[in-house]
Amino acid sequence: MTQLIGTEVRKTYPVLEMSCAACAVSVESILKHTPGVSNATVNYANQSASVQFNPRTVSQEALQQAVRSMGYDLVIDDEDPLQIQQEAQQRQYEQLKARTIGAIALSVPVVILGMFFMDWAYTPWISLLLSAPVVFWLGRSYFINAWKQGRHGRANMDTLVALSTGIAFLFSAFNTVYPQFWHHRGQMPHVYYEAAAVVVAFISLGKLLEERAKSNTSSAIRQLMNRQxxxxxxxxxxxxxxxxxxxxxxxxxxxxxxxxxxxxxxxxxxxxxxxxxxxxxxxxxxxxxxxxxxxxxxxxxxxxxxxxxxxxxxxxxTMLAHIVRMVQEAQGSKAPVQQLVDKIAGVFVPVVMGIALLTFAVWLLAGDAHAPGGNAFAQALLTSVTVLVIACPCALGLATPTAIMVGIGKGAEHNILIKDAESLELGQRVDAVVLDKTGTITQGKPVVTDFVWLGHRPDVDHLNAVLASLEAQSEHPLAEAVVEHVKEAGVRPGAVVLTQFESLTGRGAKGTVEGETYWIGNDRLMREQGLNTSTAEGQAAQLRQQAKTVVYFADQTQLLALIAIADPIKPTSAAAIRTLQQRGISVHLLTGDNPETAAAVAQAVGINEFTAEAMPNDKGQFIKALQAQGKVVAMVGDGINDAQALAQADVSLAMGKGSDIAMDVAKMTLLTSDLNSVPKALLLSKRTVQTIRQNLFWAFVYNLIGIPIAAGVLYPAFGFLLNPMMAGAAMALSSVSVVTNSLRLRSLRL
The missing domain is CATH 2.70.150.10 (Calcium-transporting ATPase, cytoplasmic transduction domain A)
Structure with missing residues (x-):
């Protein structure tokens, strides 16, 4: 997707090979520091990068090369980049699946040997042969990516995995090949092949489950794309x-x-x-x-x-492409809370590496007497490896984007298209909703609500035919409503022939059929023709009180009928407004219509506060006034005249049957134009933010608790040390738990 911004363009590219939130930070950083790029944002969950750059200064190929230098890839193919990304992700998933199955298959016998046959002389050698392909072949991507990151002075989750498994394996291999080093010092040459192999297996399994979960959150996009x-x-x-x-x-x-x-x-x-x-x-x-x-x-x-x-x-x-684009942009955008998480992820890995080195130093300095088995060096190495394993920031990186993606997908299921994550986050704070009238509360299309024949009319069919032919010639915006009503009665324009027609601007129209002249218009036109309207005044006044426009139909001598035309209120509007009010949200009606109509509509749907005859600028100022009172305001509209107010509001929602400008400005689009979607969208926002907070809580708590335990803080008091194998399992499960918690949103009833 390309968007022009002055001399620059903003394009969204699929990104391949990212494995964690720190990867996204690395890609974003290298793009931002590429000459010619003014801004870049990378979303890990959506696997995409939005780049704003000057095409005269930097080419797409240069952007791709910069990303490739970090060990990732940027899809710049303009033909069908999403298809390329989908195919690449599918290949990556299949490869990851094969590597995971292989790692588990080779790790199981290593674990069995380490647990039940640890004293067998051949156990270290068999374990070395089985774990070497797990660590250095099936887990080679971690070392490759860690090296590419290190060349740029950066570190990510792959750095942690490569360091922890590589050091554990090399330490064990040294003890296997040269056990005499420890024997001469009165120590046992411990090996940790099962830890190195199982860490790779568990992390690969966690990645596999994450990939599958992330693909589930994007199902709404794929379903939309497959509709063409x-x-x-x-x-x-x-x-x-x-x-x-x-x-x-x-x-x-x-x-x-x-x-x-x-x-x-x-x-x-x-x-x-x-x-x-x-x-x-x-x-x-x-x-x-x-x-x-x-x-x-x-x-x-x-x-x-x-x-x-x-x-x-x-x-x-096309509208379908527009819908797909909006969902993709929303899933690629970042909520304000996610921007904080990205900053944390950017420094998290170096901090953890520092903690691991500190852990190593403390255990080494503690002396042999305080180390299990009397080997301070071995235990210092083991605890530092455990710290590196348990601190992988997958859960932290997935906490916000997975919840946002599932929330946006859930909205799409209910015909609520969310254009960016910020509106999804702000929605739960809304305490004032401003509604436009026409097309929002009402249908947005005038229809005949009442048709009253005055007196006994045996020639109704003929008069209906005259009325249809007369209004079919009129350019008045209400004429179509009359024609449609007469059509429903089985009469079509052209059933009688108009020999003369004249449009009377501001009053109505007249026409001649078979030598007889007929008039249709307002009461002013009737009075000009000398026709007495007093006999129908009571009925006309009653209809006007209901915010209906009254049209008179007459021949040369008398009134024939009263026709009431109105923009009917949508059947669900009153219930939706009542739901918002029950949640403590104040609801305001803002319309350019006259005060009488505004009052009638407000009364019908239960709104106490309304403003009539509001020009576009007035609507924007009204929103500002509410915001000055400390309100978080949501604006719902459908027309060009609502665009300024939609842009000013904290959360803006456009009716899907409204103008393109309104939908472009608004942060959310209600495809069904059903006002019930407004409380649904705000409820979805509340539940999504709750899920994000739950995810962040568990991700932070997990690391705050897990890292000290891995470092051995419990050992002095309880003699407990965390095995690297269990640390790897806990790390993988933490990521899966965050994604699973986000996926619970899919079962939310709106």
Whole structure:
């Protein structure tokens, strides 16, 4: 994805080979220090880098080379980078799986020999032969990556693994080949092959489980991406159909869509008709009828009919691509708490290495009398290795991004698209919600709510036909609502012939049918024609009190009907507002409509505070005023006039059926345009932040407790020392527990 920012561009690239949060910090650091790059952020959980750079100063190839020098890789292929990343991750997963199985298979006999046959003369040699391939072949990636990091003066989790397993193995190999060194000093030549082998096996198993868990959190993106077909049937200039890749489709191409196929790109129906399942966009399970001129969206599913369509948006411009992009950006963004975690991860590894050296020095200086078995050097080595193993920062690095990814995926399941992690974190603090009226609380489309015939009308069918023909010619925005209402009564425009038509701006319209003149418009027009409206004034006033627009229909001598038109309130709006208020959140109505309509809508949905006739700038100032009171404000809107307020709000939510500008500005998009999604989004935010806090608590507590125990702090009082093998198991389980806790969000009921 590319975004222009002045003379610079911002692109998101998949990153390969990252194995921990410290890896992400290293990649981010090298990118930031690359000449021509003004900013870069790397997300470990999403395995992506967002880079803002000047393409005149630095090329994509240079960025890739910089990342490769650290032992990682940057996918710069513009054709289909996500597909390349997915394939690479799948290969990496399969390789990791094979290495893990191999490491476990070779480690088990080493453990058995070390536990039950430790006094057998051949045990050290067999263990050496079995553990060597585990440490240096199946675990070679840790040494390779540690070396590449070390060349740049950096250290990460791979550094810890390489140091701990390498030192344990070499120490054991020395004791196996030259046991006399210890025998001459009256000591036993202990070996720790099982520790080195099992650490590699456990860490590999933990990585395998993490990779699988991370792939589960990204399932929403893959499902969205799979909604677009790979090939389409394009109509050629000679009238024939040709199957071509969807990437070859251009704007203006004619495509053939058959029953059961997915719509390949956004477009318009040209010929034919069908029903299309648009639940992906609207959330509604009922298929939508599509005839000539109807809009189509990529990823939706054609039902039984077939039609030909013309492409209007292709590639990254389609709504489906827009949805995928928003989810990807959200999963790649960092919550403010994650920025703190990244800083900690950047210094964590060097600190742990310092603690390991201090542990070694303390045990060495403590003297032989205080060491188990009377060997201070061996015990100093063992405890320092244990510190290095148990301190791997996987759990810390996964604490925030996995929860964010699962939370965003959960939102996508409920048609809530979250554009960045910050809004997901801020949502749980919202204590004031500001709602636009039209298209947010209401349907956003005027419809006829009341149709009252005045007096006995035996010729209703004829009058309906006249009304339909008259309004079909009108350009008034409410005319379409009348036409639609008459159509529902079974009458279509054109059933009678208008011999004369005149639009009366600001008042209505008139037309002639079979020599008779008819009028439709407001009460001013009726009075101008000398028609008496007093007989219907009571009914008209009652309708106006309900925030409905009253239209009169008359012939040359009398009023024929009253027509009430309104933008109806969505069925779920009142319940959603009540839910927010029950949670202690104040709800405000902010609209550019007149005070009477605003009051009627506010009363109908239970809002006590409303502001009418608000211009776009007024809406932005209203949000600022609430924020000045210390409120954390969420703004919900759908129009261009809401854009300023959406940008000003702490958390902004746009209706999916609203304007593109509103959706671009807002941090969240409610695809179904259902107001019930607002309390769902805020609840999701609360649960996600709770999960992050739980993850961080356990990750920090784990290291605060585990590192001192590994260093031997309990030995003077209790004689307890942690074995490196158990430290490796605990480290792997801590990472898995954090990911598993994050995945619990998937079962959250919103």
């Amino acid at each position: 077909p790979k090939t389409v049937h394009r109509l050629e200039s000679d009238g024939t159909e040709r199957e071509v890749p969807v990437t070859d489709v251009q704007v203006g191409d004619w495509l053939s869509v058959r029953p059961g196929e997915q719509i390949p790109v956004d477009g318009l129906v040209e010929t034919g008709e069908s029903y299309v399942d648009e639940s992906m966009i609207s959330g509604e399970p009922v298929p939508v009828a599509k005839t000539a001129g109807a809009a189509l969206f990529a990823g939706t599913i054609n039902q039984k009919g077939s039609f030909r369509m013309r492409a209007t948006k292709v590639g990254n411009d």
